[in-house]
Amino acid sequence: MFGTRKLGKTSDQRRAMLRQLTTDLLEHGKLETTFFRAKEVQPVAEKMITLAKKGGLANYRRALSYLTKEDVAKKLFDETAKTYADRNGGYTRVTRTGARRGDAAEMAVIELV
Numbered sequence: 565m566f567g568t569r570k571l572g573k574t575s576d577q578r579r580a581m582l583r584q585l586t587t588d589l590l591e592h593g594k595l596e597t598t599f600f601r602a603k604e605v606q607p608v609a610e611k612m613i614t615l616a617k618k619g620g621l622a623n624y625r626r627a628l629s630y631l632t633k634e635d636v637a638k639k640l641f642d643e644t645a646k647t648y649a650d651r652n653g654g655y656t657r658v659t660r661t662g663a664r665r666g667d668a669a670e671m672a673v674i675e676l677v
Contacts, residue, residue, distance in 0.1 A: 582605060587633055
């Protein structure tokens with residue numbers, strides 16, 4: 565279940581950060597961030613892709629209410645949903661890349677499979 569880690573932020577800051585990270589992941593297909601942030605973004609991104617696979621105006625509006633860019637939602641429903649049409653989950657992969665120089669935070673790459 566996502567939303568269990570506080571990530572050192574208040575609830576509104578955490579929600580805004582997860583919205584932006586999800587939007588960036590769906591826009592670029594790959595994102596480098598800390599490991600725990602990547603693990604929090606993973607289920608949210610997978611739910612967005614599942615919404616896109618279901619299609620429909622109501623699901624499009626639900627995705628628009630969460631994502632911060634309208635063109636990302638359009639790309640999600642037009643292109644990404646067709647890519648994962650025959651896949652039953654597991655749309656993202658989190659790979660650890662090592663410690664960040666400076667504060668030694670564990671870094672990871674999250675990408676669309």
